[in-house]
Amino acid sequence: MYKCAVCKEPIHANINTVGIxxxxxxxxxxxxxxxxxxxxxxxx
Ligand SMILES: [Zn+2]
Numbered sequence: 075m076y077k078c079a080v081c082k083e084p085i086h087a088n089i090n091t092v093g094i095x096x097x098x099x100x101x102x103x104x105x106x107x108x109x110x111x112x113x114x115x116x117x118x
Contacts, residue, residue, distance in 0.1 A: 079103040 076085040078096040085104055087094055095102055 075107045076104045077107045079105050
């Protein structure tokens, strides 16, 4: 899953396609969305 780096719009198209643009803002900068895993450590 990729997201546009500008408007955070999820990119549904194949990121490997040449010349892909964000459907919303036309940006060509994307980043791979990582599952936001937060490790919560409770310290006592
Ligand atoms: Zn965008």
